[in-house]
Amino acid sequence: MAEITITVDGVQITVPDTMNVVDAARLAAIQIPVFCYHPRLPAVGMCRMCMVAIGTPRLDRDTRQPVLDEHGKPMIQMLPKLQPACTTRVSEGMVVITKSDEVKFAQNGVLEFLLTSHPLDCPVCDKGGECPLQNLTMEWGPSTSRFDYSDKVHFEKPYKLGDLINLDRERCILCSRCVRFQDDLADDPVLGFDQRGRKWHIISKSDPPFDSKFSGNTTDICPVGALTTSDFRFRARAWELTAVPSLCNHCAVGCNTTLDMRHNQLQRVMPRENAAVNDIWICDKGRFGHRFIERENRLTTPLVRRDGQLQPATWDEALDVIATNFRAIQATDGGAALAGLAGEHLANEDLFLFQRLFREVLGSNNLDTRIGAPGEYALDDVGYQYGVGVGTNLMKLGKGTAVLVFGADPEEEAPLYMLRLRQIVTQGGSLIVANPRPTKLDRSATQTLRYRPDSERDVLLALLKLVSAETKQIPQRTTGAAELKGTLEQTKLDVVAKLSGLEQAALEQAAQTILAAEHLLIVYGADVLVHGASLSALLANLLILRGKVGLVNSGLIPLLARGNSRGALDMGVRPDKAAGYRPLQQVGLTAREMWPAALAGKLRGMYVMGSDPVASYAPAQAALDALAFLVVQDTTLTATAQLADVVLPGMTVAEYDATYTNAERRVQRARLARKVDDASKPNWAIVQAIAQAMRGEPVLAGAVSSETTTTITRTVGGNGKGGNGVQGKLTLTTSTASADAAQENWDYMTVAEVAADIADLVPGYAGITHTALAQTAQTKGWGRQANEAYFYDGTSYANAEGVGLQVPSGAELPKATFDLTPPPATKVPASSTYPFALLVQTLAYRNDPFLHDSLLQSHIPAGYIALNTDDAAKLGIAAGAQVQLTSAAGSLRAPARVVADLPTGCVLVPAGLADLPVSTIQTGALTRVAVSRVAE
Amino acid sequence: MALTEHVIMRELDVPNIADFNVYLQHDGYVAYRKALTEMKPNEIVQIVSDAGLRGRGGAGFPTGRKWSFLPRGVYPRYLLCNCDESEPGTFNNHQIIDLNPHQLIEGVALSAFAIEAETAYIYCRGEFATAVRTLEHAIEQAYAAGFLGKNIFGTGVNIDLYVHRGAGAYICGEETALMESLEGKIGQPRNKPPFPAVEGLYRKPTIINNVETLANVPPIVRRGVDWYRSYGTPQSPGTKVFSLSGHVKRPGNYELPFGVPLRELIYSPEYGGGMQADRPVKIIIPGGASAPWLTDKHLDTPLDYESVAAAGSMLGSGAVMVLNDTVSAPHLAYKMDEFFKHESCGKCTPCREGTHWLVKVLHRFAEEGHGRAEDIPVLHSIYRQMQGNCFCLLGESAVMPIKSALALFPEEFEAYVARAASNGKGHNGKNGHAQVQPVIALQQR
Amino acid sequence: MQGGGEKESLLPPCKQQTMLKATYATQIESLLARYASPRSVVLPLLYMAQDHYGHLTEEAINEVAAILNLPATDVFEVVGFYTLFYDRPVGRWMVQVCDDVPCCYCGAEALLDALKQQLGISEEQTSSDGMFTLQRVKCLAACHRPPVVQANLSYFYDVTAERADAFIRFLREHADTPQGKSVSGFYAEDYEPDANGTFRQIPRKLVAYQPPAASNGTPAAEPSQPAPSEPSAASPPETA
């Protein structure tokens, strides 16, 4: 990529020669108006708004050298007609004129043309106030229309394109941004155009219509009010909104969002630009799945069980009951009779204090974020140890990068990664997708490997064997090389090929791709996470052998379950390690061990924060019933909370300031957007209050907003979302109290003080304070430049809060060592009683309490059991017939789905559906089942 | 001056040349056999260049030059023969297929060999259902005779030829839209660059030529450059099949050497035979709907690319429409722009909205029979807002009728305005035909 | 989840119908062999579907999408864009009158008026007996024989207003011919009025190929028979 110099309106700028004229002019702060062009989409040059005069130096016919004028300057010959700036690439010496009368006439003309079709219904249009067509008309358009016919295009007004997105075809200016987004970025080609000419209009004929997990983004990039969400339509005017920086907690991507508030009510969720995380997109779960914040049945006061009934109580009373009971259990059975469960969506500050409470005050290591169901994800330490290096930015990767996606379905597990990985391919990278079943990402892959279930380990060993054969030198600080060598010697490629159903050549090709990569990313998901280190360590071995550990743009990316799953592991909410992965002498009970312990009377008291085991794992109920004392802290009266002795009202991500750590270990901060009842406390403050109560200290009046909060106030009618927009009053609170003192005394005044403690006490988090996080907002080179709201308007918001800071991976710490020792095999032997392998599919839209009350509820499928066509034929099972699955643990029924592309010998069952509790038949990481037809 | 022998319309010299056997007996596939067995692809490109063959599809671009833009060593390549023929006034491609199909097939196959393409498609507009059947039948014959398929004449050369039928869209004649359509998409033009020669059908190097262009290739290769250049002018060598239509006595296709004056085409008893009812010529559109108009003043313009351009128009596809004094200029502009509006694909704003607006205003003049003073500057403005700003040449072409009408017959627009002012809205003329006679009578020409 | 489809896929679930694929298996195969991308077969397949079902119903369009494994929206786009695909019921004869320059100055408007009157319908309407749908279309590339009409894509030349009657009569009489049954024009022929004002077919000039040895020296001055109307690879066999 060469740099060249061009002149735009007399300003000389040096730009990469791959740029188009719009982007180049933007660097000189010169706006060329656009509609169809969008910096993230391929340029098509169809709206003709960006017409400018372009000249290039006249070249001598023979020498091909520029002809010079009498001043020794190259003579510029202007092209005979105006050119579209968006599809014209810059070239050396190019001269661009954007403000001549000719240019103005053309641009004015295009706007006048567009307005001959466009209704002037701005007063009732949701886009009003943040509408590029409005803005450009102000700046470049005619003030009156000469089109004096009542002949605008007419269509039926609101038209449901799907149940999430509405299309107003009259407003559409036919720029095709939405179509290109769906085709090129989302790979859900569900939008198109019907008819032609002026009758041209958007249609969606997928079944269901507009079937895409990314549909909401089209409403952002639509430059008019043609596409609106059912979620926000007619709710508020754009200028009345206060956009509060927040984060989406649904999955491990950690997309940056804003919660757009009015009158303390959430009006909509918008993406907030962060190139390294979500760029300017969010998935529909992030956009539509935040109505849980305002659920009507939110708890507002503590409840205490009196006479068998949960009844409202004061905080003092509730805390007193808790302290009394916990102290009693401590006294009779010791701290080890107490246990804690916490949700992985909770903030670092909540989780840090939670484990402190248990370890320092209650004296227990019985901590977990899981609920003990079989087939749950194991604790993912490998993903921390060999995670992607600090500074990794997927946006920048392309040629030279190889991505191996193993045992993962990014579209369902962490949707935004789907866009990021596709972008890497678009930019020239390689993508190997390895799964036992097809996933949508296969379509974008440069190679797919379809291995048989339970051959994962063999496949990985085969890849390791092929890679190690080409590895001259094992990197330094590596252990276990001999053990690996031993295992690899026993690995025979032809045997693996047979076991896995893969061609040996395919394995070789994949190994070649891995060997050739300058940057090597390995993404793994549910199918690996359930197996824990036994598979992920082998994936890490690929990195170690290739010398790609602890490096920028290389490493593991585990698709953990929730927005702060990594944070929970970092904070040490687990039985075996303290915060920062420090091993413990005395290991506590895992969630799975807690239930029998409770039933056996060994475990007597529990504190469950933001977790609802009863809802998704039935056996938990009896165990919880058997406890002497149960405290549940949550936002609603969950099934688990109904069993509690004390229920404490928790807060959602919208209601307090805190930090979260995503899959790539990026710590990011969400802000207080919605004020709740004055008596309410952030989750961390409740934990602290319990600690204080236990210590017999006065309860801290832990007000919600003990810290000054930041909001971004948008300026009305202008480009409030631009980088030059009002940054809001950014008041930063730093902890004055020393961390040690706070730690000793449990007297954190603000969440920033807790964060400061985390920075001091959790290895890797050093320096990650709220102040430092906020400073990342000033990082140069991020996102949009000054004065270009026109470019992105209506799109995602500029990022004024900060883009987060990455915690180093274990491999990046000084003196880190790398272990090649292959973990032992954990095969589940095939059995004739249970001949089928059960594949469990994580769905994005599942029975998740966070999706309740959202429009997505109707997107959750009814349960089904998918079978291969041949298997179904053999068993005499027709599509739709009732099928029973039986495992050693239990049985389950659902209608059959008969599909062609599922490998034989497996059944696929979606997880997390209310009518199909798959955990009841799971026996572990891999479950073997029998399949039978249920007689009518 | 009639040609003693025809280059394209050989059915006039050899009856029933559409019959494969007749074609074979009259030097059919001789050039093709010679090329494949004795010549290198390059040599054919050279001959076609030397002959000065220019594309008959509209732009008159030198065919040999176009072929030489193919990037070296990139395969597969495709040859597309453009038989979308949808522009008002053009109808010679259809006739070539009806009356001399094997010459086209030979031309396509020979040109495919010249550009080293192993697959060629003839893209016919969807309405040409009969022509498609004729072609498919003739192609079957060529396959049966071993002229198409694998290892032709034992030379190892493979050439497959298929007919692909469009489905009703003028824009698919535009080369990039044609490729989109052939790929099974809606026919909308692509951005250029990349040009088709570099990245065309299925993103492979592709050459697109008109039916008449390719039908010229076998005679050129068989008879040689000098023979070919003995017809026409130095810059526009050879002959052209002119499609003559409108108010002439004998509309039809006439093959003439380039350079014959318009007057001869229209008035010679062998060709147009003069104007119906001997009315005067009013408007001549010499190159299809997208050509600027000429008038009776230009009757002596020689019909070659340079002379027609010098007269302010373009030879385009060689479709010569001649209209007499009963036709009102605003109405003709209205009808023409109605065509362009109907065919606008919708991709770019100026064409999509501009043609609509033009038709809207012109309707007031031509169909409602009146106009408003402020409409005239609006018409000027609309076409200026379109001109040079459209994505493809369809939109640019739509400018020509209205621009011509305003430039050549401003008084007709003014007459409509004047009449509207004098008697309210004016009469309710229809069709711009005889009913608008009074307006036209105003301008004694 | 949709039942019944043995080709259902894990993603994305798509409806399957097998009618077209079963009926035209060989044609579809041969069409697919012509192109580097199966998507190129969309237009030919839509023509087939249109003839098979009479017009392009939603199901027919989805079926074409499924056969070619394309997103349904992409195929609907194509149907909407091109004027020769009818996504609504049309008459047995699709009568398309060119109203463009030069036809419009040579009697097309008078012809349209006559046809409307004859059939008692206006443009874009279908006669109550389901026999005719009348449409105005743009230039049909036969400007030398105006007014020009296509009926199921068969050309009719010199259809002056006076001949409207004979023209309609001809179509009624020929409603049950292959031409009448193929709205996609797979059997289209060309017709012109004769001296009595009735329409007759213009013979096509192709004859069957005779190997060179046999034809050697025999000048074929007379055209033999008009080409037989047997369906070619792109045309479906008759399905009446």
Ligand SMILES: Cc1cc2nc3c(=O)[nH]c(=O)nc-3n(C[C@H](O)[C@H](O)[C@H](O)COP(=O)(O)O)c2cc1C
């Ligand atoms: C809107 C539009 C329609 C066209 N239609 C045709 C057509 O029907 N036939 C044709 O040969 N060229 C047509 N052309 C020109 C073609 O794009 C192309 O230039 C031509 O086929 C090249 O062939 P040639 O080099 O043999 O002239 C059209 C161009 C435009 C812009």
Ligand code: SF4
């Ligand atoms: S809906 Fe919006 S994004 Fe889509 S084409 Fe219309 S204006 Fe463009």
Ligand code: FES
């Ligand atoms: S044509 Fe360049 S922005 Fe639309």
